[in-house]
Amino acid sequence: MKLRGLYAITDSQLLAGKFLSYVEAALEGGVILLQYRDKSSDEARRLREAEALRNLCERYKTQLIINDDAELAARLNVGVHLGQTDGPLSPTRALLGSKAIIGSTCHGQIALAEQAAKEGASYVAFGRFFNSTTKPSAPSCSLDLLDEAKRTLHLPVCAIGGITLDNAAPLVEHGVDLLAVIHGLFGAESSAEVTRRARAFNELLKI
Numbered sequence: 368m369k370l371r372g373l374y375a376i377t378d379s380q381l382l383a384g385k386f387l388s389y390v391e392a393a394l395e396g397g398v399i400l401l402q403y404r405d406k407s408s409d410e411a412r413r414l415r416e417a418e419a420l421r422n423l424c425e426r427y428k429t430q431l432i433i434n435d436d437a438e439l440a441a442r443l444n445v446g447v448h449l450g451q452t453d454g455p456l457s458p459t460r461a462l463l464g465s466k467a468i469i470g471s472t473c474h475g476q477i478a479l480a481e482q483a484a485k486e487g488a489s490y491v492a493f494g495r496f497f498n499s500t501t502k503p504s505a506p507s508c509s510l511d512l513l514d515e516a517k518r519t520l521h522l523p524v525c526a527i528g529g530i531t532l533d534n535a536a537p538l539v540e541h542g543v544d545l546l547a548v549i550h551g552l553f554g555a556e557s558s559a560e561v562t563r564r565a566r567a568f569n570e571l572l573k574i
C-alpha cells in the first residue's frame with residue numbers, strides 16, 4: 368500500500384463530545400492513515416475507543432495506527448507510531464509482523480530517520496514545521512531538512528506540527544508524502560467542514 372495522503376490524528380480534548388462523528392467525517396473525506404492518540408492512562412477507555420476506531424477504519428478501508436502503545440496495537444492487529452522514548456523499533460517490528468505499519472518520530476534529524484529505516488520503520492515523521500497548539504513544546508524543524516530526507520531516505524516522509532490548509536503546500540513541494548494533522552483538521556466548527564478539509568488536504572497531495 369502506498370503511504371501518501373492525509374494522516375489524521377485524534378486528540379481526546381479537542382474531540383470531546385464529537386469523537387466518532389468528527390473521525391467519521393474525516394474518513395469520509397479520504398484519510399489514508401488514522402492515528403489514535405490519547406495520552407491518558409485510562410486503559411479501559413483507550414481499548415474501547417481504539418476498538419471503535421478500528422471498526423470505523425475497516426468500513427472506510429483506512430489503516431489505524433495506535434500512538435505510543437505497541438501492546439495495544441498488537442492486540443488489535445493494527446499499526447503503531449513510536450516516538451524516540453516510546454520503545455525500540457526492532458522488537459516492535461517482530462511483535463507486529465512484517466506487514467504492520469510502524470512510524471517513527473525523527474524530529475529534525477536525518478540520522479534518526481536512517482536508524483529508524485534500518486530498524487524496520489514504514490515511514491519517518493519530521494516536525495514540528497509550524498507553531499502547534501496541540502504540542503507547542505515539540506522541537507521545530509525546517510523545510511530544508513525535507514530536501515535532504517528525499518535525497519537520502521527510501522521511505523515515505525511524514526510532516527507534522529501546526530499544519531493547516533494554508534501552510535501545507537510548501538511541505539508537499541518539498542516532497543512530503545503524509546501530512547499529519549490534528550488541529551488543522553479537527554479544529555473545524557462542523558463535521559461537514561472536517562470532511563471538506565480532509566478532501567482539500569488530499570487534493571494538495573493530488574490523490
Ligand SMILES: Cc1ncc(COP(=O)(O)OP(=O)(O)O)c(N)n1
Pocket residue numbers: 374402404434435448449450451452453470471472492493494525527547
Ligand atoms: C505522525 C506522528 N509524528 C510524530 C508524532 C509524535 O510522536 P512523539 O514524539 O512520541 O510524541 P507524542 O505524540 O507521543 O506526544 C506522532 N504522534 N505522530
Ligand SMILES: Cc1nc(C(=O)O)sc1CCOP(=O)(O)O
Pocket residue numbers: 472474493494495496498499500501502505506527528529530547548549550551
Ligand atoms: C503530536 C505532535 N508531534 C509533533 C512533533 O513535532 O513531533 S507536533 C505534534 C502535534 C500535532 O498537532 P497539530 O496538527 O495540532 O499541531
Ligand SMILES: [Mg+2]
Pocket residue numbers: 434435448449450453
Ligand atoms: Mg509518543
